[in-house]
Amino acid sequence: MELSSNTLHPRQLGITGDGLETSHALSMKMICTNKQRLQKTVGRLEKMQGPMKKQRDDLLFLVATMEEWSLIMHESERGHSGVPVLRSVKEGCNEITPSLNSNNSQLNQTVQRLSKASVPRIAHVQKCLKDLRKEIRAVFDDENTYNGKFVEDVRETIGNIIGTANALIALYY
Numbered sequence: 001m002e003l004s005s006n007t008l009h010p011r012q013l014g015i016t017g018d019g020l021e022t023s024h025a026l027s028m029k030m031i032c033t034n035k036q037r038l039q040k041t042v043g044r045l046e047k048m049q050g051p052m053k054k055q056r057d058d059l060l061f062l063v064a065t066m067e068e069w070s071l072i073m074h075e076s077e078r079g080h081s082g083v084p085v086l087r088s089v090k091e092g093c094n095e096i097t098p099s100l101n102s103n104n105s106q107l108n109q110t111v112q113r114l115s116k117a118s119v120p121r122i123a124h125v126q127k128c129l130k131d132l133r134k135e136i137r138a139v140f141d142d143e144n145t146y147n148g149k150f151v152e153d154v155r156e157t158i159g160n161i162i163g164t165a166n167a168l169i170a171l172y173y
Contacts, residue, residue, distance in 0.1 A: 056173035083148035
C-alpha cells in the first residue's frame with residue numbers, strides 16, 4: 001500500500017499560538033508496519049550494493065587495462081608512410097598477450113566474474129576479447145597477414161570494449 005498525503009485525511013491536533021496543527025490519519029500500527037517493510041527493503045538493497053561495487057571495480061579495471069593496451073598500440077613505431085612497423089607492433093603485442101591468453105590472468109578472471117554475475121553486455125566484451133586474441137595470433141602465426149590496418153583494427157576492438165564497459169558503468173553503477 002502506497003502512502004501519500006493525497007490519500008490520507010487530515011485531522012486537527014490542537015491549537016497553538018501560530019494556528020492549527022494537522023497530521024495525517026495514520027494508526028501507530030500502520031506506521032510500525034510500514035517502517036518494518038522499509039527497513040527490510042533497505043536491508044535487501046544494502047546486500048545488493050556490495051556485489052555491485054565489486055562489479056563496478058571490475059569494470060573500471062577492465063577499462064584501465066584496455067586504455068593501457070590502446071596506448072601501447074598507439075605508441076607503436078611508425079615508418080615514413082605512417083604505417084606501424086611490424087617489429088614494434090609485435091613488441092607491443094608481447095606486452096598484451098600474456099594477460100589476454102592466460103585463463104588465470106587478472107583480466108580473464110575479472111571478465112569471468114562479470115560473466116558469472118550476469119552483467120549485461122559482458123558477452124559482447126568476451127566476443128571482442130576473443131576477436132582480439134584471434135587477430136593478434138594471426139599476425140604472430142603468419143607475418144604475411146600483417147597490414148598497416150592491423151593496429152587500427154586492434155584499437156577499434158579495444159575501443160569497443162572500453163565503450164561497452166563505460167556505458168555499463170554509467171547506466172548501472
